[in-house]
Amino acid sequence: MFSPPVERLITELSKLPGIGRRTAQRLAFHILRVPEDEGLALAEAIREVKEKIGFCEVCFNLTDQPVCKICADERRDKGLICVVEEPGDIIPVERTHEFDGLYHVLGGALSPIDGVEPEDLKIAELLRRADDPAVREVVLATNPTTTGEATALYIGDALAKRRPELTVTRPASGLPVGADLEYTDEVTLGRALQGRRVIG
Amino acid sequence: MFSPPVERLITELSKLPGIGRRTAQRLAFHILRVPEDEGLALAEAIREVKEKIGFCEVCFNLTDQPVCKICADERRDKGLICVVEEPGDIIPVERTHEFDGLYHVLGGALSPIDGVEPEDLKIAELLRRADDPAVREVVLATNPTTTGEATALYIGDALAKRRPELTVTRPASGLPVGADLEYTDEVTLGRALQGRRVIG
Numbered sequence: 001m002f003s004p005p006v007e008r009l010i011t012e013l014s015k016l017p018g019i020g021r022r023t024a025q026r027l028a029f030h031i032l033r034v035p036e037d038e039g040l041a042l043a044e045a046i047r048e049v050k051e052k053i054g055f056c057e058v059c060f061n062l063t064d065q066p067v068c069k070i071c072a073d074e075r076r077d078k079g080l081i082c083v084v085e086e087p088g089d090i091i092p093v094e095r096t097h098e099f100d101g102l103y104h105v106l107g108g109a110l111s112p113i114d115g116v117e118p119e120d121l122k123i124a125e126l127l128r129r130a131d132d133p134a135v136r137e138v139v140l141a142t143n144p145t146t147t148g149e150a151t152a153l154y155i156g157d158a159l160a161k162r163r164p165e166l167t168v169t170r171p172a173s174g175l176p177v178g179a180d181l182e183y184t185d186e187v188t189l190g191r192a193l194q195g196r197r198v199i200g
Numbered sequence: 201m202f203s204p205p206v207e208r209l210i211t212e213l214s215k216l217p218g219i220g221r222r223t224a225q226r227l228a229f230h231i232l233r234v235p236e237d238e239g240l241a242l243a244e245a246i247r248e249v250k251e252k253i254g255f256c257e258v259c260f261n262l263t264d265q266p267v268c269k270i271c272a273d274e275r276r277d278k279g280l281i282c283v284v285e286e287p288g289d290i291i292p293v294e295r296t297h298e299f300d301g302l303y304h305v306l307g308g309a310l311s312p313i314d315g316v317e318p319e320d321l322k323i324a325e326l327l328r329r330a331d332d333p334a335v336r337e338v339v340l341a342t343n344p345t346t347t348g349e350a351t352a353l354y355i356g357d358a359l360a361k362r363r364p365e366l367t368v369t370r371p372a373s374g375l376p377v378g379a380d381l382e383y384t385d386e387v388t389l390g391r392a393l394q395g396r397r398v399i400g
Binding site for chain 1: 202203208209212215216217218219223226228230231233236240241243244245246247248249252253255262263264287
């Protein structure tokens with residue numbers, strides 16, 4: 001349809017997740033329209049991450065070293081592993097200052113409909129890490145979504161079979177701070193009630 | 201948050217239209233995850249279009265020459281200009297084999313909410329082209345959407361002021377071939393009735 005270079009760009013863009021052919025075409029026209037340096041800045045940014053950034057060989061967090069800063073930090077509790085879906089999920093957990101263990105990045109969540117099976121995630125690697133008797137607890141901090149819950153259940157079962165004495169936890173589900181009961185969906189409120197705690 | 205190369209990629213990706221910070225982050229993680237050659241293929245495709253492909257200096261269609269193939273084609277009717285929003289809109293018009301004139305690509309549609317003003321589109325260039333007395337008709341084939349209609353109205357007014365004798369048309373709105381009246385929205389059906397034609 002278009003000239004070969006334009007077709008090639010549309011094809012490459014449509015390989016990105018959630019980008020169909022029409023969106024890819026729109027993005028390609030945008031890239032064609034912006035000033036030369038802006039288009040090349042994107043190309044250069046892609047090239048740079050592919051050349052410099054890789055995954056931590058322990059936890060699969062993003063890093064420009066073989067092992068990421070968190071895994072290399074001697075002060076972190078090596079007996080505690082927090083499992084998250086994506087590298088970006090580490091940031092909010094770190095921000096809480098409530099967690100001083102290590103992480104394990106799965107690279108997504110189980111979703112058979114989208115073709116994401118256990119072998120597509122870093123689950124086998126997690127199970128091997130958790131075989132270390134120094135590991136006391138694994139926190140399954142996958143998202144509170146259908147796929148995140150399914151992933152947590154799957155990993156929880158696998159861990160229980162391999163090391164029945166291991167503590168496996170999941171962050172509490174409940175009302176977000178600042179929420180209004182009147183506008184809270186019943187699933188969240190139900191979880192909040194199931195997880196109710198004695199105060200005072 | 202992330203290391204500088206990853207931040208840079210997220211920033212560049214979020215400059216693309218319709219891509220917010222969260223989507224940019226998701227795309228960046230995808231690019232980080234795919235094999236090296238797939239990531240670099242995208243970078244290379246962007247670089248290639250920025251280096252090889254530009255806009256026709258007459259009609260602003262995509263081309264690897266100063267003037268595109270259609271504008272350079274001596275057999276095309278130079279008295280007839282079809283105005284479209286994007287280069288991709290030329291393809292379906294060409295496929296009809298009902299049009300043998302030239303094109304003019306605006307580069308979008310007027311949309312004050314999104315900050316798209318007349319000077320952001322190739323409207324001044326169209327008005328200058330239409331000043332040529334050899335031009336008999338301008339077909340405003342912008343999309344049958346709110347922004348496309350507004351753009352057609354705006355250009356129609358501007359053309360009427362400059363060359364009152366020029367014929368300015370718009371493709372008919374009506375029922376798509378193969379449509380079912382029962383499932384046709386009332387705006388389309390209304391347009392189809394307004395534009396009804398004597399048959400036989």
